[in-house]
Amino acid sequence: MTTADKSMGLALRAVxxxxxxxxxxxxxxxxQVEKALYNGTRDGFxxxxxxxxxxxxxxxxxxxxxxxxxxxxxxxxxxxxxxxxMLVEVTKQFAAEAVRPVAQEADHHSETPKELLEQxxxxxxxxxxVPESLGGVVAERSAVTxxxxxxxxxxxxxxxxxxxxxxxxxxxxxxxxxxxxxxAKYLPAFTEDNAPAAAxxxxxxxxxxxxxxxxxxxxxxxxxxxxxxxxxxxxxxxxDELFIVAAELDGSGPALFLVESKTxxxxxxxxxxxxxxxxxxxxLILENVKVPALALLGGGDLAVYEECIHRSxxxxxxxxxxxxxxxxDYLIPYVNTREAFGEPISHRQSVAFMISDIGIETDAMRLLxxxxxxxxxxxxxxxxEAALARRLCADKGMKIGSDSVQLLGGHGYxxxxxxxRWYRDLRAVGVMExxxxx
Amino acid sequence: xxxxxxxxxxxxxxxxxLLTMPRQGLGNSAIASVATxxxxxxxxxxxxxxxxxxxESGSDSASIRTTAVLDEKxxxxxxxxxxxxxxxxxxxxxxxxxxxxxxxxxxxxxKSFIVERSNPGMKLDRxxxxxxxxxSDTAAFRLEDCRVPKDALLGNPEIDTKAGFGGxxxxxxxxxxxxxxxxxxxxxxxxxxxxxLLKKAGVEVDHVAPAYTQHAAAARLQQxxxxxxxxxxxxxxxxxxxxxxxxxxxQASMSKAKAGRVCTEIALGCVELAGTLGYGEVELLEKxxxxxxxxxxxxxxxxxxxxxxxxxxxxxxxxxxx
Numbered sequence: 001m002t003t004a005d006k007s008m009g010l011a012l013r014a015v016x017x018x019x020x021x022x023x024x025x026x027x028x029x030x031x032q033v034e035k036a037l038y039n040g041t042r043d044g045f046x047x048x049x050x051x052x053x054x055x056x057x058x059x060x061x062x063x064x065x066x067x068x069x070x071x072x073x074x075x076x077x078x079x080x081x082x083x084x085x086m087l088v089e090v091t092k093q094f095a096a097e098a099v100r101p102v103a104q105e106a107d108h109h110s111e112t113p114k115e116l117l118e119q120x121x122x123x124x125x126x127x128x129x130v131p132e133s134l135g136g137v138v139a140e141r142s143a144v145t146x147x148x149x150x151x152x153x154x155x156x157x158x159x160x161x162x163x164x165x166x167x168x169x170x171x172x173x174x175x176x177x178x179x180x181x182x183x184a185k186y187l188p189a190f191t192e193d194n195a196p197a198a199a200x201x202x203x204x205x206x207x208x209x210x211x212x213x214x215x216x217x218x219x220x221x222x223x224x225x226x227x228x229x230x231x232x233x234x235x236x237x238x239x240d241e242l243f244i245v246a247a248e249l250d251g252s253g254p255a256l257f258l259v260e261s262k263t264x265x266x267x268x269x270x271x272x273x274x275x276x277x278x279x280x281x282x283x284l285i286l287e288n289v290k291v292p293a294l295a296l297l298g299g300g301d302l303a304v305y306e307e308c309i310h311r312s313x314x315x316x317x318x319x320x321x322x323x324x325x326x327x328x329d330y331l332i333p334y335v336n337t338r339e340a341f342g343e344p345i346s347h348r349q350s351v352a353f354m355i356s357d358i359g360i361e362t363d364a365m366r367l368l369x370x371x372x373x374x375x376x377x378x379x380x381x382x383x384x385e386a387a388l389a390r391r392l393c394a395d396k397g398m399k400i401g402s403d404s405v406q407l408l409g410g411h412g413y414x415x416x417x418x419x420x421r422w423y424r425d426l427r428a429v430g431v432m433e434x435x436x437x438x
Numbered sequence: 439x440x441x442x443x444x445x446x447x448x449x450x451x452x453x454x455x456l457l458t459m460p461r462q463g464l465g466n467s468a469i470a471s472v473a474t475x476x477x478x479x480x481x482x483x484x485x486x487x488x489x490x491x492x493x494e495s496g497s498d499s500a501s502i503r504t505t506a507v508l509d510e511k512x513x514x515x516x517x518x519x520x521x522x523x524x525x526x527x528x529x530x531x532x533x534x535x536x537x538x539x540x541x542x543x544x545x546x547x548x549k550s551f552i553v554e555r556s557n558p559g560m561k562l563d564r565x566x567x568x569x570x571x572x573x574s575d576t577a578a579f580r581l582e583d584c585r586v587p588k589d590a591l592l593g594n595p596e597i598d599t600k601a602g603f604g605g606x607x608x609x610x611x612x613x614x615x616x617x618x619x620x621x622x623x624x625x626x627x628x629x630x631x632x633x634x635l636l637k638k639a640g641v642e643v644d645h646v647a648p649a650y651t652q653h654a655a656a657a658r659l660q661q662x663x664x665x666x667x668x669x670x671x672x673x674x675x676x677x678x679x680x681x682x683x684x685x686x687x688x689q690a691s692m693s694k695a696k697a698g699r700v701c702t703e704i705a706l707g708c709v710e711l712a713g714t715l716g717y718g719e720v721e722l723l724e725k726x727x728x729x730x731x732x733x734x735x736x737x738x739x740x741x742x743x744x745x746x747x748x749x750x751x752x753x754x755x756x757x758x759x760x
Contacts, residue, residue: 076439076678210651328751329620336752348757352748353741359751360692363675364668371671387645388664394462433648 002371016048046269046285049261052195052241052353057184062178063129067141071377072431078370084145091152094123099156099420100360106278106419112163115157120164125149127190129172129437134183135191136175143311143373146172147318151366152238153321155329155419158425162317162435166235166279169315169437170198172243173256173308177298182258185244187240196241201231201284202312202434205271211246211309211433214254216286218247227257227265227289235266235435237282244297246434248304256308257291265289275424277337308437311376315436317369317389320397324362325420327404331355335407356402361396368392373438394430401426441620442677446670449623450630452731456620462487463526464737465534467613468550472593479587481552487530489521489579497742499536500545504581506537508588515551515591517559517584523736527577528565531555534579534592541595551593570728579736613737614681614690618673620695621733624726625666625701631723632659632708635715662707664699672696684736688750695743698734705730725728 080088098116106112120126130136130144138145172192174183189196206217216229227247233242239406241261249255261265267285300303335346335355345351372385404419405412412419457463465486473481495501504519517537527533533553540547553560563578611654636642641653649657669707674694679686705727709716716723734740749759 014652076674076677078678086611128666207652208648209646212647218736309646314462336754346748346752346754349745349748350760352752352754352759353744355746356695359688359747360672360696363692364665364696367671367675368664368668371667384645384663385667387660388667388742391661391664392668393651 005239007145026403041270047238049263049266049268049284050197050239052260052262052332053189054327055185055189055242055260057181058188059184060131061180064178064183065133065175066174067129067136068139069133069379070140070142070377071351073374078367080144080148083113084142084148087145088148088152090156091149093306094120095153095156099153100162101417103157103160103278103416103421106157106160108415110272110277110280112160112278114281115367116160116269117164121195125153126165126168126169126195129168130187130191131175131183134187135177139378141377142316143173143438144370147314147369147373150315150318150402150436150438151322151325154319155326157278157421158323158428159276159318159421161322162235162276162279165315166435167195167198167240167437169200169241169312170244172437173200173297176307177256177304179180179299181294182297186258190305197235197236197239197244198244199236199240199284200308200312200437201234201432202242202246202309203232203432204230205232205283209433212254213409214246214248216245216247218253218255218257220250221290224294225257225291225293227259227286227291228367229286231278231284231286231430233271233273233279233281234268234274234284235279237284238270238280240284242266242293243284245284248295252300252303253302255302256297256305258295258297259286259289259291262288262317273428275421276428277424306383309433310372310383311437312432312434313386313390314369314376314382315431315438316432317372317393318438319385319436320393320426321362321366321369323422323426324358324365324397327400327419328355328358328362330418331358331407354407356404361392361400361402365393365396367390368399376438390429397426397429404415430437439674440491440512442501442615442673445616445619446623446626446673449488449620450627451623452750453569453620453624453640457525457574458529460485460530464613465532465539467532468534468592469552471612472550477590477592479551481532484531485526486532486552487526487528487577488533488631489524489527489533489535491523493522497739500548502536502538502548503541504535504537505541506539506551506591507548508539509585513588514583514585516590517551517553517581517586520563520579520700522580523560524577524579525574525736527579528562532549533560535560537581538715539597546616547597551586551591551675552584552590553581553584554739555588557584567587569731570725571732580751585626586679610737611690614694614743615673615680615686616675618693618732620668621697621701622673623731625697625704626636628701628705628708628723628726629659629663629728631721632711632716633649635712635721647649649722658707658711661702663734665696666704669700670699672712689742690748691738691746691750694738695740697717698740698743702727702730704733720732 043331091267110249124137128138132139174187178198216224218227228313243259245257245259265287268282271281272282368389372382372389405423408419411417465488491501506515506517535551535553536546561580566576603659641655643656643660676686676689709723709727
């Protein structure tokens with residue numbers, strides 16, 4: 001099977017999955033299920049990490065498997081290739097028909113429906129970063145493809161998109177930086193049915209957080225390490241079976257560590273926030289957590305850590321772009337039908353110009369995000385581009401969230417319309433580090 | 439795309455100088471987009487300025503008062519009116535003048551006419567003194583019984599109320615990303631200079647650490663760079679679409695709106711970061727701040743771009759969304 005066949009296979013698989021499933025019916029059923037209101041009080045909710053499975057290597061690899069790099073395009077070109085186009089179409093459809101209709105409820109209950117997570121896993125969107133030889137479905141490593149998928153999912157809902165995509169950050173990191181032993185032990189589980197929830201935990205709960213200056217520590221202990229610290233806004237913390245944790249390695253700089261949830265000293269507690277509620281964010285607490293030498297990812301190389309930070313920022317930008325586009329698509333018919341003083345409010349420049357600005361900045365966010373991802377794929381430096389994309393997406397994304405509520409007026413403030421969710425979710429982009437990867 | 443890139447580079451040097459370069463003005467774009475074979479033969483290779491604006495008609499170019507009347511006896515059009523803000527009007531060989539064949543009909547009656555600069559009916563009133571782009575002359579003309587031959591009319595002489603403004607406005611779809619590119623060139627010059635000055639002062643942007651853990655000046659510079667980079671990609675995108683024959687009217691307007699406003703903010707922001715060094719005439723930052731402002735005004739102001747974008751996004755006519 002050629003590379004093209006293989007990645008086409010993924011798109012086809014996704015199309016088939018959607019066509020054959022009675023997903024919508026199942027989701028519709030879920031809607032009728034009454035659920036107790038979830039009170040996310042943090043105090044007294046601390047629990048030990050998820051019991052979790054035993055990760056064991058089935059096969060031994062001589063050296064780590066890596067996905068091939070995508071062929072760089074020499075000229076400016078924003079046309080997605082055929083495979084990307086198919087994947088995006090399917091993901092868009094999934095986002096519109098399966099994600100958006102349950103988004104308000106998922107936000108309300110602070111939980112993404114399990115069926116939805118399973119469906120998304122079947123589409124294959126969480127294992128884009130797994131090398132083929134380890135059961136992956138895409139031969140080429142493409143940050144651009146990941147961006148397109150994240151953008152399409154976030155058009156449905158950001159919180160659910162985080163819930164779906166966050167576990168994928170772990171296999172993506174293993175595919176990019178894992179050694180043969182780490183890959184053999186941890187990657188196969190992600191390609192099976194019932195793949196584990198997992199998370200990339202970087203950010204810590206304090207003002208002016210800087211991912212280069214971590215409070216979480218990793219001290220050498222014999223051949224292994226002992227980890228201590230608190231991680232914040234970890235998606236689906238209570239269900240995660242495997243974490244990649246950022247910690248300061250014995251004064252030599254930040255590094256990434258693989259931590260299984262069932263290890264002694266691993267605790268989680270709910271940390272509900274203003275948004276991303278469907279992603280069930282929580283804190284991860286590490287108290288004298290002993291991990292073996294095998295836990296250190298990427299050899300503790302600072303370049304690996306920084307690349308991880310940049311890739312994560314691009315992913316958040318992709319989500320912001322998807323939600324900004326969703327806001328624009330929602331607002332246009334609204335302002336065209338909502339009448340005041342005898343005509344549609346869109347006939348007023350003060351309203352119309354806000355729409356123009358949302359259109360302009362959504363395009364700006366998208367192009368900066370694509371550029372950062374495309375430079376990553378070309379193997380060029382992309383720290384600057386990722387940082388610029390993050391700056392713009394954080395600022396303009398927030399403004400678009402706020403303007404969406406404003407344009408709907410009182411309707412924007414109530415939960416019948418998704419605008420108030422965009423207002424809450426888009427604020428996350430300037431705050432989050434980690435959690436997602438492209 | 440090539441034009442956008444070369445204009446950006448030129449304007450990194452100087453916008454005024456680019457505008458004074460022969461044969462690249464709006465008039466030449468108009469001739470290139472609507473002229474017949476014969477007109478191209480006759481006027482091609484000559485330097486053409488563009489005269490649209492009048493004292494009483496700016497962004498609302500459909501309301502121009504300059505008239506053109508066909509003199510059946512001589513087969514000439516007779517132009518009367520007043521034109522201002524004609525870039526390179528003093529030195530160009532030709533001036534493309536917008537005039538109405540019938541002021542009662544409105545925009546469909548507006549045609550463009552090629553007037554030789556030497557025509558005695560076109561009198562140079564004055565050259566404007568401006569905030570910036572002073573290397574480029576900006577002329578004001580009076581047209582007094584200015585006679586031009588019949589074939590000086592560009593495009594279709596018939597008044598087609600259906601096609602309306604399309605022909606004359608088509609010029610602008612092509613030139614908006616070019617004006618955006620001018621702003622982007624100046625913006626880059628400002629950022630390059632400010633980066634250098636701040637580095638001397640011990641401030642550099644760190645693209646890994648979050649903005650708020652850095653010097654406020656570094657955070658500001660990063661934010662301006664983000665807006666600049668976005669403006670540049672939007673202009674490239676609009677130009678790339680044009681090159682690939684994709685309709686790009688929205689993207690062309692978006693790129694001009696974004697570039698015009700952010701590059702003005704960037705230039706003024708850089709002056710603030712550089713302090714009196716930026717405000718004084720020792721460095722060029724103050725000059726760039728003055729030059730760049732015109733780019734958010736000419737060939738469609740910021741507000742006109744927003745209007746064009748809004749009408750297209752919302753699917754509204756100019757009668758509905760005024």
